[in-house]
Amino acid sequence: MSRQKIQTTALSIENLSFSYSGKKALEQVDFTVKSSECTILLGPNGAGKSTLFSLITRLYDSREGKITLCGFDVKQQTQQALSKLGVVFQQTTLDMDLTVLQNLRYHTALHGLSGKLAKQRIQEELERLNMYDRRGEKIRQLNGGHRRRVEIARALLHKPSLLLLDEPTVGLDIPSRQSIVEHLHQLAIEQDLAILWATHLIDEIHPQDQIVVLHQGKIKQKGTLNEVIQATNTHSINEAFQQITERRKG
Amino acid sequence: MNILHYLRAMQGIIGRELWRFVRQRERFIAALVRPLVWLFIFAAGFRATLGVAISPPYETYILYEVYITPGLIGMIQLFNGMQSSLSMVYDREMGSMRILMVCPLPRWFLLMSKLIAGVSVSVLQAYVFLAIAWFYEIEAPWEGYLYILPALILSGVMLGALGLLLSSFIKQLENFAGVMNFVIFPMFFMSTALYPLWKMKESSVLLHNLAHYNPFSQAIELIRFSLYGEFNQYAFFYTLIAFVLFMTIAVIGYNPSKGMMMKKGRG
Numbered sequence: 001m002s003r004q005k006i007q008t009t010a011l012s013i014e015n016l017s018f019s020y021s022g023k024k025a026l027e028q029v030d031f032t033v034k035s036s037e038c039t040i041l042l043g044p045n046g047a048g049k050s051t052l053f054s055l056i057t058r059l060y061d062s063r064e065g066k067i068t069l070c071g072f073d074v075k076q077q078t079q080q081a082l083s084k085l086g087v088v089f090q091q092t093t094l095d096m097d098l099t100v101l102q103n104l105r106y107h108t109a110l111h112g113l114s115g116k117l118a119k120q121r122i123q124e125e126l127e128r129l130n131m132y133d134r135r136g137e138k139i140r141q142l143n144g145g146h147r148r149r150v151e152i153a154r155a156l157l158h159k160p161s162l163l164l165l166d167e168p169t170v171g172l173d174i175p176s177r178q179s180i181v182e183h184l185h186q187l188a189i190e191q192d193l194a195i196l197w198a199t200h201l202i203d204e205i206h207p208q209d210q211i212v213v214l215h216q217g218k219i220k221q222k223g224t225l226n227e228v229i230q231a232t233n234t235h236s237i238n239e240a241f242q243q244i245t246e247r248r249k250g
Numbered sequence: 251m252n253i254l255h256y257l258r259a260m261q262g263i264i265g266r267e268l269w270r271f272v273r274q275r276e277r278f279i280a281a282l283v284r285p286l287v288w289l290f291i292f293a294a295g296f297r298a299t300l301g302v303a304i305s306p307p308y309e310t311y312i313l314y315e316v317y318i319t320p321g322l323i324g325m326i327q328l329f330n331g332m333q334s335s336l337s338m339v340y341d342r343e344m345g346s347m348r349i350l351m352v353c354p355l356p357r358w359f360l361l362m363s364k365l366i367a368g369v370s371v372s373v374l375q376a377y378v379f380l381a382i383a384w385f386y387e388i389e390a391p392w393e394g395y396l397y398i399l400p401a402l403i404l405s406g407v408m409l410g411a412l413g414l415l416l417s418s419f420i421k422q423l424e425n426f427a428g429v430m431n432f433v434i435f436p437m438f439f440m441s442t443a444l445y446p447l448w449k450m451k452e453s454s455v456l457l458h459n460l461a462h463y464n465p466f467s468q469a470i471e472l473i474r475f476s477l478y479g480e481f482n483q484y485a486f487f488y489t490l491i492a493f494v495l496f497m498t499i500a501v502i503g504y505n506p507s508k509g510m511m512m513k514k515g516r517g
Contacts, residue, residue, distance in 0.1 A: 057348070057351075057352045058351075058352070059348065059351055059352070061505075078354075079354040079355065079356065080354070081354075082352055082353065082354040083354035085352065087348075087349075087352055089345055089348055091345040092345065093345040093346045093348055093349045094346070095266070095270075095346060097270070097273060098266075098269070102266075102269070105262070106262050106265075106266050107349065108262075109258045109259055109261060109262020109263075109265070110259050110262055110263075110349070110350065110353035110355070111255075111259075111353060111354065112252070112254060112255025112256075112258045112259060113258070114254075114258075
């Protein structure tokens with residue numbers, strides 16, 4: 001028997017535009033990300049995905065448009081908004097010479113978690129990803145897949161409502177990729193977590209995911225997998241994606 | 251947000267910096283070898299050619315090694331400040347800076363914590379240097395070793411803030427070497443670290459003026475006077491104002507809407 005969950009809006013992006021030295025990187029971007037759902041931000045390289053993430057995390061600031069995170073305006077209520085956010089950047093952001101535990105403790109300190117709570121959360125998250133036994137190892141000793149797991153565990157330590165993933169599986173082998181993809185989808189459902197996942201790898205999409213197709217800084221399509229396929233009059237998301245990105249090139 | 255959050259975050263940032271420092275023993279040794287070479291070789295060689303007349307805070311004729319010691323402490327802090335900013339540029343390129351910048355605390359506080367972390371390392375280095383100098387018979391009054399602490403903190407944060415400011419402007423790691431040459435060497439040589447101001451005036455008024463207005467000179471004078479138990483008010487306020495100025499520009503530099511982060515491209 002399926003249980004109906006009440007979904008809340010974790011991230012709302014309204015009419016967001018951004019330029020780098022006069023060149024538009026994002027134009028009138030508008031979409032929402034809801035709890036218990038994976039929203040896949042699909043786009044080829046250079047589509048504006050990383051720029052969008054930099055704006056959500058307030059590494060950049062935009063004059064046009066509005067970003068609201070769990071009801072908090074990212075520009076006006078930055079700290080409240082950021083406290084609801086967990087991020088896994090495309091590039092690894094772990095300290096290679098520190099152990100798994102030291103890296104995670106640094107994160108819990110930045111988020112103000114007490115020693116006891118930090119210890120408990122670290123154990124929980126590492127156990128979930130089968131990494132607890134490796135907590136004493138230096139990051140340098142771990143392979144790419146395990147490093148990614150540590151980064152996912154880290155992003156969840158402060159119990160965020162929204163998890164941002166910027167191409168988290170890039171450079172990983174197929175089993176590591178599959179395991180991370182499955183884990184994250186499961187996490188969204190089990191923990192009512194909203195996930196915004198930037199990727200250009202179509203096989204990472206699950207049928208129930210929401211899709212936002214970003215190309216040349218603009219949203220070309222959004223909706224469920226079926227809605228995107230129907231709107232483009234194609235048979236698969238692969239075809240739909242190709243059609244959207246190729247049609248607009250010229 | 252509560253005060254405990256701020257304290258824990260600062261503790262985390264300082265702890266990480268100290269841990270890195272302890273692990274990088276070469277960095278500790280290199281930071282000490284540099285001023286020790288100046289003290290044992292350069293100063294010893296210059297002792298015969300350069301006489302230092304009596305001038306405050308010194309009450310008697312002093313050896314050149316005694317004169318140069320506060321300047322070498324300043325050198326430790328100058329290099330440390332630049333090293334910290336270098337590590338920030340590195341962190342930014344490597345991405346770990348992002349983790350700091352997306353944590354839910356004000357950016358000025360995060361930068362300030364980074365700064366304090368760097369200063370705590372440089373204070374430790376300065377005291378080890380002073381201990382070695384003591385065995386070399388460069389002895390200050392005992393209270394001087396206590397009074398120097400706040401002076402070291404202020405000069406350390408001022409030089410660290412300068413490093414932060416530079417790191418906010420520098421786009422890539424490779425550009426850093428040039429900046430180091432344009433900042434460290436002029437700042438060090440155009441200061442009272444190696445020669446007193448009055449001595450410079452004899453050879454060049456311009457050099458004297460540049461050295462006088464160089465904040466690094468005032469930081470050194472603050473250290474010099476405090477080491478002999480005296481308070482140099484002018485040097486104190488000059489260093490303080492320089493710190494506030496550098497820190498303000500650095501915070502603006504790291505501000506997403508106003509600063510230089512935007513100009514750094516898609517990092």
